[in-house]
Amino acid sequence: MNQPDYQLSRNAFGRLVLVAKNHQVYEGVVPIRAFPVTASDESIALVSAQGHELAWIENLNDLPEEFCALIRAELISREFMPEIKRIDKVSSFITPSTWWVRTDRGDTAFVLKGEEDIRRLPPTGLLITDSYGIHFLIRDRLLLDRHSCKLLDRFL
Amino acid sequence: MQQNSYPLQHETMLTFPPVWASQVTAYLTSEEIVLAWLEVDLNTRLHFSSGIVVVTNRRLLAKMAEEECWQDWSYQQGLKLSCRDHAGVGNLELFDTQARLAQWCYTLGKNAGVHHLIAEFTQQLHFRLTGETPIQRIPVKCPKCAAVLSSAQETCPVCNQDAHIPPSTWTLFRLWRFARPYRWRLLTGFLLMLGGTAATLVPPYLTMPLMDNVLIPYQNGKPIDVDLVTIYLSGLLAAALLAWILGWSRTYLLAKVSERIGADLRTTTYEHLVKLSQEYFGGKRTGDLMARIGAETDRINLFISLHLLDFATDVIMMSMTAIILVSINPWLALVTLLPLPIIAWLIHLVRDRLRTGFEKVDRVWAEVNNVLADTIPGIRVVKAFAQEDREVARFRAANQRNLEINDRVNRVWALFTPTVTLLTEVGLLVVWIFGIWQVSQDQISVGVLTAFLAYIGRFYLRLDSMSRIVSVTQKAAAGTKRIFDILDHVSSVPEPVKLVTLPAMTGRIELRNVGFRYGTRSVTRDVSLVIEPGEMIGLVGHSGSGKSTLINLICRFYDVTEGAILVDGVDIRSLPIAEYRKHIGLVLQEPFLFFGTIAENIAYGKPNATRKEIIAAARAAYAHEFILRLPYGYDSLVGERGQALSGGERQRISIARALLIDPRILILDEATSSVDTKTEKEIQEALDNLVQGRTTIAIAHRLSTLREANRLVVLDGGKVVEVGNHTELMARQGYYHHLYLSQSRNVDTEDHLAELDSAVRVRGDRV
Numbered sequence: 058m059n060q061p062d063y064q065l066s067r068n069a070f071g072r073l074v075l076v077a078k079n080h081q082v083y084e085g086v087v088p089i090r091a092f093p094v095t096a097s098d099e100s101i102a103l104v105s106a107q108g109h110e111l112a113w114i115e116n117l118n119d120l121p122e123e124f125c126a127l128i129r130a131e132l133i134s135r136e137f138m139p140e141i142k143r144i145d146k147v148s149s150f151i152t153p154s155t156w157w158v159r160t161d162r163g164d165t166a167f168v169l170k171g172e173e174d175i176r177r178l179p180p181t182g183l184l185i186t187d188s189y190g191i192h193f194l195i196r197d198r199l200l201l202d203r204h205s206c207k208l209l210d211r212f213l
Numbered sequence: 214m215q216q217n218s219y220p221l222q223h224e225t226m227l228t229f230p231p232v233w234a235s236q237v238t239a240y241l242t243s244e245e246i247v248l249a250w251l252e253v254d255l256n257t258r259l260h261f262s263s264g265i266v267v268v269t270n271r272r273l274l275a276k277m278a279e280e281e282c283w284q285d286w287s288y289q290q291g292l293k294l295s296c297r298d299h300a301g302v303g304n305l306e307l308f309d310t311q312a313r314l315a316q317w318c319y320t321l322g323k324n325a326g327v328h329h330l331i332a333e334f335t336q337q338l339h340f341r342l343t344g345e346t347p348i349q350r351i352p353v354k355c356p357k358c359a360a361v362l363s364s365a366q367e368t369c370p371v372c373n374q375d376a377h378i379p380p381s382t383w384t385l386f387r388l389w390r391f392a393r394p395y396r397w398r399l400l401t402g403f404l405l406m407l408g409g410t411a412a413t414l415v416p417p418y419l420t421m422p423l424m425d426n427v428l429i430p431y432q433n434g435k436p437i438d439v440d441l442v443t444i445y446l447s448g449l450l451a452a453a454l455l456a457w458i459l460g461w462s463r464t465y466l467l468a469k470v471s472e473r474i475g476a477d478l479r480t481t482t483y484e485h486l487v488k489l490s491q492e493y494f495g496g497k498r499t500g501d502l503m504a505r506i507g508a509e510t511d512r513i514n515l516f517i518s519l520h521l522l523d524f525a526t527d528v529i530m531m532s533m534t535a536i537i538l539v540s541i542n543p544w545l546a547l548v549t550l551l552p553l554p555i556i557a558w559l560i561h562l563v564r565d566r567l568r569t570g571f572e573k574v575d576r577v578w579a580e581v582n583n584v585l586a587d588t589i590p591g592i593r594v595v596k597a598f599a600q601e602d603r604e605v606a607r608f609r610a611a612n613q614r615n616l617e618i619n620d621r622v623n624r625v626w627a628l629f630t631p632t633v634t635l636l637t638e639v640g641l642l643v644v645w646i647f648g649i650w651q652v653s654q655d656q657i658s659v660g661v662l663t664a665f666l667a668y669i670g671r672f673y674l675r676l677d678s679m680s681r682i683v684s685v686t687q688k689a690a691a692g693t694k695r696i697f698d699i700l701d702h703v704s705s706v707p708e709p710v711k712l713v714t715l716p717a718m719t720g721r722i723e724l725r726n727v728g729f730r731y732g733t734r735s736v737t738r739d740v741s742l743v744i745e746p747g748e749m750i751g752l753v754g755h756s757g758s759g760k761s762t763l764i765n766l767i768c769r770f771y772d773v774t775e776g777a778i779l780v781d782g783v784d785i786r787s788l789p790i791a792e793y794r795k796h797i798g799l800v801l802q803e804p805f806l807f808f809g810t811i812a813e814n815i816a817y818g819k820p821n822a823t824r825k826e827i828i829a830a831a832r833a834a835y836a837h838e839f840i841l842r843l844p845y846g847y848d849s850l851v852g853e854r855g856q857a858l859s860g861g862e863r864q865r866i867s868i869a870r871a872l873l874i875d876p877r878i879l880i881l882d883e884a885t886s887s888v889d890t891k892t893e894k895e896i897q898e899a900l901d902n903l904v905q906g907r908t909t910i911a912i913a914h915r916l917s918t919l920r921e922a923n924r925l926v927v928l929d930g931g932k933v934v935e936v937g938n939h940t941e942l943m944a945r946q947g948y949y950h951h952l953y954l955s956q957s958r959n960v961d962t963e964d965h966l967a968e969l970d971s972a973v974r975v976r977g978d979r980v
């Protein structure tokens with residue numbers, strides 16, 4: 058664990074504040090994962106509100122505890138890619154079709170506009186974009202239960 | 214008066230979500246009125262949940278489903294409600310001057326109500342603090358198409374047209390729209406079919422008297438009645454000839470009609486497709502679209518002309534046969550027809566599995582096509598990076614999947630036909646058994662049994678071919694659905710309902726609080742700008758700052774998500790699209806030349822241009838001389854991508870193209886950035902000719918090319934940060950100053966950089 062050369066805190070407005078080595082203060086800093094799907098805890102950038110990179114984090118776990126917690130909290134409130142755990146039912150096998158799913162962020166329903174909105178992620182993952190552009194992730198479709206697999210198979 | 218001030222109150226409560234209605238009403242004080250509300254569907258940890266934020270005339274109320282009690286904030290100085298969004302999640306935040314008081318999250322599906330909520334809140338706050346009363350009804354607009362809605366939570370009728378109705382085999386009936394013009398010919402064909410089928414049923418019927426009146430009496434010792442035989446046999450011949458003629462004319466007529474239906478379908482689909490907005494093409498892959506228009510229409514065509522025709526003939530023949538059989542002997546007919554329901558049930562059983570299979574086959578076929586469409590245009594990149602083997606592997610993988618899926622379908626399909634054949638044999642056996650028994654009981658003659666067997670042979674034969682209809686119908690239905698997917702797609706840049714025509718355009722462009730969102734990403738925010746007629750504006754900023762988006766919006770390739778763009782004071786959404794674009798000349802970074810002669814390419818925007826006009830445009834674009842140097846002058850053919858010409862030459866042709874239509878508005882999207890500095894100078898001269906007297910909007914990476922601009926608009930992060938001419942902006946020492954310095958510092962190296970740049974490009978992605 059190595060101490061980074063900047064300070065990180067959260068202000069009363071709920072924004073992350075970064076104080077750089079040269080005492081420059083940046084408000085509204087956001088952590089951005091470089092590979093949100095393939096390597097979620099590695100390669101995170103801290104980016105200023107203007108979109109400039111301020112710091113690079115090779116691995117989140119290398120950071121001091123409190124920094125890590127701040128960044129994780131911010132990521133949780135920013136990143137939204139529900140992971141589908143089970144497909145309960147679909148309204149039809151022909152798109153547009155409404156899917157009722159259980160995700161790691163609770164149960165929900167979304168509309169799949171067309172089969173082309175299901176993107177294959179190598180090797181067996183799927184990224185499903187709903188009609189509002191929200192991405193739903195299936196990390197490994199082979200690990201889904203039989204029922205979900207059967208429903209999903211009709212769209213692949 | 215009170216009632217007039219809050220005209221929304223009644224309607225708002227009407228649409229209030231019933232889950233929350235009672236809770237809210239219980240919590241409200243007397244004379245407290247709900248003005249706007251937002252149902253949120255995420256908690257602050259971004260888990261799916263539910264909650265509500267309500268604006269009343271007294272305060273702001275909020276509650277999440279998992280919370281015990283309501284939170285509320287009365288109107289006071291310094292409160293601020295604002296929203297932002299990122300990656301499909303909206304964030305509504307309430308601040309006072311010291312801190313953030315609360316935060317709510319929602320998916321963008323709920324976005325429609327947010328702006329209304331904030332507007333109501335701000336207005337109420339203003340009213341409470343200053344006592345100024347002008348509380349107006351804030352019109353609720355659909356965030357997608359800006360149509361005015363009656364309440365904030367109503368879904369827009371325009372955008373929500375593709376209400377998610379699941380299509381089925383019934384989609385085939387939608388083809389009627391294309392068959393309608395040919396209905397009389399179709400009817401004639403049907404009558405011919407009826408006659409033809411009836412004629413084919415005569416021969417088996419004649420076997421009955423032939424057997425009973427000729428052959429059996431002969432076996433019993435009577436001589437053959439030659440006259441009778443002649444009558445029967447000529448009847449057989451006549452029936453065969455009639456069936457031949459009718460069958461021929463029917464097939465010819467219906468095939469002709471179906472070919473026309475197919476052609477109409479193809480043209481209509483293509484016509485619809487090219488009119489769809491840029492957005493649609495952004496989300497589709499070329500291979501898939503090509504497959505839909507080419508292969509799918511062909512499949513539908515084949516289905517109508519061949520399979521549907523066969524099927525109809527089969528159905529007619531079967532019903533006629535059934536009637537004849539029953540009229541001869543009801544009991545034997547009953548036994549004969551017994552296997553029919555079993556076969557029908559079998560067909561139904563396999564039907565579903567086959568349909569899924571065939572849909573899969575279609576999709577995987579499109580995938581194979583996509584690999585082709587990906588690699589062939591990018592072949593230079595593939596070769597430059599020596600990745601041929603990888604692309605072949607990719608193609609092989611797609612093909613392998615194609616094989617696997619076809620194998621799986623064929624497994625079911627292979628079982629199907631032999632089973633039908635087996636059932637046919639079993640059916641014949643049953644008829645033999647029952648028939649022989651009936652003959653032995655003297656209930657029927659041998660002739661009747663022979664006729665039955667003759668009929669039933671055909672009958673079951675038809676069943677076999679009929680079973681094929683299952684798969685082709687499913688295929689055709691899947692194809693029809695894919696075609697109608699295109700046809701049903703409403704352009705996201707719709708033609709206005711109420712047309713306004715601008716006979717003469719001066720070219721004054723006004724952007725009013727323009728915002729644009731691409732998917733979940735907000736690209737442009739709150740851009741306001743007025744461009745006077747004849748003025749030249751340079752758009753400056755880093756890549757990704759929203760320059761191209763702004764141009765796409767002005768061209769109306771996309772529609773603004775917020776605000777409006779006005780030309781000569783008219784919202785461009787109320788102008789006919791084609792009419793409006795006639796006034797726009799567009800010169801792109803990568804000029805696209807169609808296959809054809811140079812003259813045709815120059816005259817693309819005005820096909821009826823005279824040779825004189827074409828030459829004048831080419832001269833003005835400094836293209837005349839190099840065109841004359843080509844072996845066939847203006848008649849020289851240029852390839853699919855104008856391969857034979859250099860970048861600068863192609864660019865000058867595209868400038869001539871823009872000049873020829875004499876547009877009022879000219880848009881230069883990095884027109885000179887893909888060429889070296891020497892060519893740039895030549896192009897620049899051509900551009901100077903083009904710009905004169907037109908409203909011009911230019912994007913240029915190199916700031917030096919925007920010297921002529923009246924004003925420079927500096928964009929960053931989708932917002933306008935600075936406006937002014939070069940001198941002013943330099944004096945301001947702001948963003949532009951920084952940008953300019955960082956470029957001029959490299960001024961000595963620019964040529965070198967440009968070279969490097971183009972070298973990279975040969976290998977890189979923009980080939």
